[in-house]
Amino acid sequence: MIQNIQIQLNEHLYIKDPMQSDLGKAMLEKSVELIYEIGFEEFTFKKLSIDIPTTEATIYRYFENKHRLLQYLTNWYWSAMTIEYKYLTNNIKIAEQAINTGISLMINPTKFMPQHPMLSIEKLFGIIIKESTKSYLTHTIEEDNILKIFKPYKDFCNVLASSFLVYAPKFPFAHSLASTCVESILHQCYFMQHLPSLTDCKNITGTKSLQTFIQHLIFNTLDKNK
Template identity: 40%
Template sequence: MKQILSNFKIQVNENIYLKDPESSKLGKKIIDHSILLIDEIGFEHFTFRKLAEQIQSTESSVYRYFENKHQLLVYLTNWYWSWIEYKLVFSTHNIADPTTKLELGLEIATRAPAEDEQFSHVNEVKLGGIVVAEFSKSYLTKEVDQENQEGYFATFKRLVSLLAEMIKEVNPEYPHPKSLISTVIQGALHQQYSREHLPSLTDCKNDDELVQFYKNLVLKQINF
């Protein structure tokens, strides 16, 4: 575990981009301002032309990093889930009690994010809002099977597996840990979206209620 922590960094599958945006100031600027612009106008209205105007560059310069805006969205969601994975591993590696570890893992996976000063070119709060609103658009496509083979969703699947292993530590006999965790994480996104836009669809008025709801749901389900 110490080796994992010492080598851990935000990793995004290289198949998702044409040029690693982390490798240059322009690439980091593209990531920074794409988050701000998508948060402001939504993914449907977001274009590389608008982004280029925002960063005072050319549309062609953006295309050197990403083939299209779908790939950019997949990159952003991968970055977010890799960051959540980092927080999960870092926060739980010294916890011996399996139930306590699982509860903390669920809290990290379901709570709306706070800004992390470690990554100055990424506004994690706004990126979290984009994941809430747009994550499903990254995989609900005709190309999902091919993209899955190319590892587009490996980060999210790895996060699900980490939490599923925590469930197995609490109850090795529980038969559906991955199904439960993937339902919880995506359900938390829907609950956060409903809280902001469709409040009559949720009873959770704040993050504390949301986190507690999913902790209770998971622990009651696995301790049948």
């Protein structure tokens, strides 16, 4: 586990860097709690300002809108996950083992990621499961992409795809499989909680069945293409 690493994020995500002031840090901390509790649609800067406490206008001096704040949080998450994955697989020579580590990390980020003094990884994971697709399923996707807003998410998918290619160098769909796995894990977690008939995985005993399913998906697909 890595500690005390300041994650440098895309400066288009904020107007004023929230990490540079106590008030900004409070915005991040409280926004994670509030979005986790009431959901992104119900979340407003007015409500956040009451929790901090500060004024609505002050939050607007840090973030363009609530959407950018969500992108800030998802960027932080995927940046941290990429660092953690690289760290965890650093001395692993066997590709299969690296991939399994990646699956475990994605399913149980709280077990692997270091505790953060400000951001609750558990709540952040909950936000990633429920809200993260809303950060790119928007009408501003093209502009945001030009600003490199989705780079951390792409980076994570890319390091995962690279591990797939070490295991099966001729596999022609490494990137598609990586993004499918990332999204599938998040979806299956959501379905386990809220729409259990859409999954065979159970929440009990540490989500071991989800791990098995994703292993099936990845290794059976890759084995035919080794």
